[in-house]
Amino acid sequence: MGFLRRWLGGSDDRSDGAPDVPGGDDxxxxxxxxxxxxxxxxxxxxxxxxxxxQGADFENEREQQRIFALENRVMRALDESGAGxxxxxxxEPGFFAMRLVGDDADAMVAVxxxxxxxxxxxxxxAVRRGPAATAEDRVEIRADAEARATQEPAPQPPxxx
Numbered sequence: 001m002g003f004l005r006r007w008l009g010g011s012d013d014r015s016d017g018a019p020d021v022p023g024g025d026d027x028x029x030x031x032x033x034x035x036x037x038x039x040x041x042x043x044x045x046x047x048x049x050x051x052x053x054q055g056a057d058f059e060n061e062r063e064q065q066r067i068f069a070l071e072n073r074v075m076r077a078l079d080e081s082g083a084g085x086x087x088x089x090x091x092e093p094g095f096f097a098m099r100l101v102g103d104d105a106d107a108m109v110a111v112x113x114x115x116x117x118x119x120x121x122x123x124x125x126a127v128r129r130g131p132a133a134t135a136e137d138r139v140e141i142r143a144d145a146e147a148r149a150t151q152e153p154a155p156q157p158p159x160x161x
Contacts, residue, residue, distance in 0.1 A: 041087055042132040045105035049074070049098040049112065052122035056094045067096050074098065074112050083107040105129045109139065116141045 051070070054063050075086045084102025091097075102108050105127050116123065125139040 041101040044101040045084075045103060045108070045130060046087070046126075046128040047084070047100045047102075047105050047108045047112065048126040048128075048136075049100070049116070050092075050124050050126060051096045051098070052120040053094055053096060054120055058091055058096065070115065071098055073115050074100070077111050077115060078102075078108065081107075081111045083111045113139075113141070 051067060053067075054060065058064065071086075071089065078084050078086060078100060083104065084100050084107070087099040087101045089096065089098045100108050100112070106129070109125060109127060113125070119141045121142050123141045125141060126136045127139055128134050128136045
């Protein structure tokens with residue numbers, strides 16, 4: 001768990017007294033677990049939410065709360081709809097990636113896209129409609145939200161007598 005401890009700002013020392021350095025035992029364990037989740041879900045459709053971070057280092061507490069709250073809403077919506085499930089997440093340079101798996105990528109997109117209306121510009125979805133090695137399609141979140149807004153009539157203010 002050295003990866004999470006470093007990511008969440010915990011101690012750099014392991015319980016056995018050895019320093020927790022990149023490339024050490026904890027990182028090797030995490031990499032094996034990380035690859036195992038991709039292997040276990042290789043035959044399923046996948047949607048990856050690439051959420052652009054406002055700060056590339058992800059040290060802003062307000063942004064952390066916003067991203068983790070969104071992740072909870074996405075997981076709840078997928079569970080309630082039965083469209084898919086949360087597979088894993090990762091912190092990449094400038095992005096927070098959330099990977100979802102299920103039997104129908106389009107059903108997962110339909111569930112999560114409405115939740116992403118306030119995503120930071122530059123965020124997008126990578127949609128894989130098939131098993132591993134199937135090409136992914138990129139769906140721009142902001143462009144899609146703006147397209148939906150132009151298709152729906154704007155709400156009219158109530159008329160006054």
